[in-house]
Amino acid sequence: MSQAVDPVARTPLHVTGEVLGVKKVGAYHHLTLVAPGIPERFRPGTFVALSVGESRLARRCFWIHRVKPVGGYGATLQLVVEAVGPGTRCLTGLAPGARVEVTGPLGRPFALPKEPVSCVLVGDGYATAPLFPLAERLRERGCAVTLVVAGADEAHLLSALEARRSARSVTVVTADGSVGRRGTVADVLDEVLDRAAAEVVYAAGPLATLHAAAAAAETHGAWSQTAVERPLSCATGLCQGCPVPVVGEDGVSRLVRACADGPVFRGDRVRWADLTVAGLA
Amino acid sequence: MSTDLGGLALANPVLVASGCGGTGRELAAYGALSELGGFVTRSITLNPRAGGPLPRIVETPSGLLHAVGLQNPGLEPFLATELPWLVQQGTRVVVSIAGGSLGEYAEIARRLGRAPGVAAIEVNLSSPDAPTTGVFDVREPFHAASVVAAVHRDLPRGIPVLAKLRTDVVRVVESARTVLEAGAAAVVVGNALPAAMPDGRQAGLSGPAVRPLALRCVTEVRAALPDAQIVGVGGIVTADDVRTFLAAGVTAVQIGTALLHDPTAAARIVADLQSDREGAA
Numbered sequence: 001m002s003q004a005v006d007p008v009a010r011t012p013l014h015v016t017g018e019v020l021g022v023k024k025v026g027a028y029h030h031l032t033l034v035a036p037g038i039p040e041r042f043r044p045g046t047f048v049a050l051s052v053g054e055s056r057l058a059r060r061c062f063w064i065h066r067v068k069p070v071g072g073y074g075a076t077l078q079l080v081v082e083a084v085g086p087g088t089r090c091l092t093g094l095a096p097g098a099r100v101e102v103t104g105p106l107g108r109p110f111a112l113p114k115e116p117v118s119c120v121l122v123g124d125g126y127a128t129a130p131l132f133p134l135a136e137r138l139r140e141r142g143c144a145v146t147l148v149v150a151g152a153d154e155a156h157l158l159s160a161l162e163a164r165r166s167a168r169s170v171t172v173v174t175a176d177g178s179v180g181r182r183g184t185v186a187d188v189l190d191e192v193l194d195r196a197a198a199e200v201v202y203a204a205g206p207l208a209t210l211h212a213a214a215a216a217a218e219t220h221g222a223w224s225q226t227a228v229e230r231p232l233s234c235a236t237g238l239c240q241g242c243p244v245p246v247v248g249e250d251g252v253s254r255l256v257r258a259c260a261d262g263p264v265f266r267g268d269r270v271r272w273a274d275l276t277v278a279g280l281a
Numbered sequence: 282m283s284t285d286l287g288g289l290a291l292a293n294p295v296l297v298a299s300g301c302g303g304t305g306r307e308l309a310a311y312g313a314l315s316e317l318g319g320f321v322t323r324s325i326t327l328n329p330r331a332g333g334p335l336p337r338i339v340e341t342p343s344g345l346l347h348a349v350g351l352q353n354p355g356l357e358p359f360l361a362t363e364l365p366w367l368v369q370q371g372t373r374v375v376v377s378i379a380g381g382s383l384g385e386y387a388e389i390a391r392r393l394g395r396a397p398g399v400a401a402i403e404v405n406l407s408s409p410d411a412p413t414t415g416v417f418d419v420r421e422p423f424h425a426a427s428v429v430a431a432v433h434r435d436l437p438r439g440i441p442v443l444a445k446l447r448t449d450v451v452r453v454v455e456s457a458r459t460v461l462e463a464g465a466a467a468v469v470v471g472n473a474l475p476a477a478m479p480d481g482r483q484a485g486l487s488g489p490a491v492r493p494l495a496l497r498c499v500t501e502v503r504a505a506l507p508d509a510q511i512v513g514v515g516g517i518v519t520a521d522d523v524r525t526f527l528a529a530g531v532t533a534v535q536i537g538t539a540l541l542h543d544p545t546a547a548a549r550i551v552a553d554l555q556s557d558r559e560g561a562a
Contacts, residue, residue, distance in 0.1 A: 011310040014545045054518075057488050057542045058340040103544065233338035233345065234541035237307030239300075240323070240349045241338035243331075255331055255352065260307055 012236070013037045017050075017077075017102040019094045020070060027155040028126050029081045029092040031062075032070060035102040039067040039075035044134035045204075045227055045264045048077065048104030049235035052087040058233045060087045061259075063204070064105060065129035065158075077102075080129040080158060106235055107263045110134050110202055110225050116142030117199040120192055120222075121167070122185055122213045124150040124205025127229060128158040131204055135166040144168055146196040150185045150209065154178045169196070186212035193220045203227065203267070207275060214267025224267030228275075230258040237261075245271040282554060284318070286533050287441030287466025287510055289401055291318040291373055295523065295551050298514050298537030299323055299377035299403060299445070300349065305367045308540065312548035318533060319373030322363070324405045326378070326416075327385050329355035333414075338541075339478055344490035344516075345538055347473065348482055351379055351414050356389055360396050368398030375443065377403040379416045383431045386417070390435040399440060404432055406460070407447035407472035409485030419447075422456040426463040433464030441466035446498075448474050448491060448515060453498045454505040467510035467532065470498045488538040492516030496529060503530035518546065520553035 017035035024030075038048065042064055049059035062079040070076045083092045094100065110130070113119070119138050123131045128149055135145045147167035151157040153176045160179070163170045171192055172180025181188055185205070193201065193216055203213035204227040217224035230242040237260025244258045246269045253271065256262070282293040296319040302308045305320055314320055332352025339346040353359065359376075367374045376399055380386035386404070393399050406425045408416050419425045425444065433442050444460035446453055448471030457468045473485025474494065495515025502511055513531035517523060518539040526534050539546035 014311055014543065051542065055343045055489075056340060057343070057345050057538060058338065059542070101543065231336060233340070234544070236303075236310075236541075236544045238303040238544065239338055239347070239541050240303075240332065240352050241336070241347070243335075243337075243352070260303070 010041065012104050012106050013041070014101065014103045017100050019096055019098040019100060020073070020076060021096050022092055022094060026157065027082065028158065029083060030065070031079045031081050031091060033077045033079065033100070033102060034073050035077050035104070038102060038104050039077055042067045042105050043109035044130050044137060045109035046105035046107050047263065048079065048102050049106060049232070050091060051101035052090045056087055059103070059235045060091060061232045061235050063127060063129035064133070066133060080126045082126050103236060107259060108261070110227070110264050112137060112141060113143060113200055118144045118146070118196050119200045119202060120146045120148065120196050120198040122148045122150070122189070122201065122203040122205065122209065123158065124185055124209040125152070125156050126158055127204040127206070127227065129204070130227065131202065132159065132162065132166055134202060144196070146192060146198070147171070148173065148185060148188060148192055150174070150205065152176065184212070185209045186216070189213065189216035190219070193217070193222065198222045200225065201267070207272070210267070211272040214270065214272065217267055225264050226267045226270065227263050228258050228265055228270065229263060232259050235259045245274040247271060282558060284532055286512065287401065287443065289373065289441055291533060293318045293551055293554065294527065294533040295547055295554070296321055296375065296512070296533055296535045297540065297547055298535035299405065301537040301540045304363050305370065308544060309370065311544045313370070314367070315371035316551055317372055317547055319375050319400065320367060321375040321403055321535060322367070322377050323353055324351050324377040324379040324408070325353050325356055325359050325389070326351060327356050327380060327389055329353065329358070336478070341486065342490065344486050344488035345541065346476055346478055346484040346486055348410050348478055348484040350410065351408065351416065356392060360392070364396060364398065373400040374398055375401045375403050377405050377445070378432070379405040379408060381415050381417055383417070383427060386428050387431045387435045390432040394436045394440060401441045401443055402432060402436065403443040403445055403469060404428055405445050405472070407445055409473045409475040410483040413483050422452065422459040425456050426459040429460045429463040429465045443467050443469050443512060445469040445472050447472055448494050448498050450494070450497055450501060454501050457502045457506055457509060461506070461509055467512055468502065469512040469514055469535065470502055471495050471515055487516070489516040489518055492522065496526065499526060499529045499531055520550050520557070523550055523554060
């Protein structure tokens, strides 16, 4: 952290938020929240933890997709939620005006390059969410931005249309071939990285996607920044429920926490093989 | 609100329970640790422990199942980095310890006794997954007493020993009596309940689900041992819960799982208790 940064502004907040709206977009829901103080502290790659009632104690964590003013509110958070269990279904069923406890922004964000270099952003499914604000910040710095947007099918592609406005070039990949190229991220990365002459690769998505992005970056001599998603319980670094095996700058292997020490890690530091084994259950 | 726990003056009766406050740094983002009665560290072992496989934490109605496997950096790194930082925060630092043998407990106690700033030692006598973690398996009250005696013998007199007991209504009084006779200054009642993960692995159950059981154990010990100092722990979420435990005769309480749901829980409880007193004055 540089000395110019006010450490208070970097600490997360725990606030009572208010739901402004829930909108279904494809397979996902976009949840817009007022959460005072959190949008101002947002940096791409950070996330929020939401509470879903008193009897469900684990937090539900979501990538911050957008931070923008809505109506009379200075800044709101837009989250992407895939309703897969009782907690997420409860959240997507909330009516405007509903109160929800929000903690954030949590975690370490994507590191931004100092020079205007060529960047490839790889997103898979709802995890593509933080890459849009990242693309914006990179473009502000004069970086050329290339996007790879992937998903199981068209419904699981996040904001592919918007992607065309955010990047110089967009490659769409679906597992079923319903839109764009058929296959996985791994099938297109070599070509995309070559064409873009990528110097930095940013990735968010399932472990296989992250691993593929980190490996492709390594092959092409690029840096990689991967947003590692693990099942989180407290999301604040307290419970040690989300270990990620990494190799530190000193070359020593250690376990760090996805929530507090990540979620963004240098791709060449993560011990992907061990992470996959540990995540089997 | 100040209170005396085994000769230790606490600013208020609210402590952070072992394993629920991270290293302290994470919690400090949400409120000064010095505002709390004290901070109990996660259980520290002589050698570093990598912890168990995933999932480590699973949600269950009004509770969390946890099988972290006592992940911790080991005594030396703890003494070098985590402890000095905690002491600097101006909070009472209670170091929770676990060992594989009586000799190991004694060794840890000796070294902690020489470390500046240790306010008390909490002996984890009831790790709900002890058999699989290689921790000295305390099955009988005399096992617990021998651990407490080993720790007590090797500590300077100014450092009280707290004995954290199993939430076992049938044996808790006998356990409390024997550890107090062995030199414990107070008993901590009670630890997570022995439980199982959905895949059958040994786990602990914590949270509001266990609160009535913890309270029952407290009342049993209070009734049988009127002079014993008791620290109540188990599913405490609100200031009202604290009042309930105080009314049952505890000297102090610990906040655990509530912090994993809301990192401001302990600070909020302290503030609520304080406003009570101001209202009464």
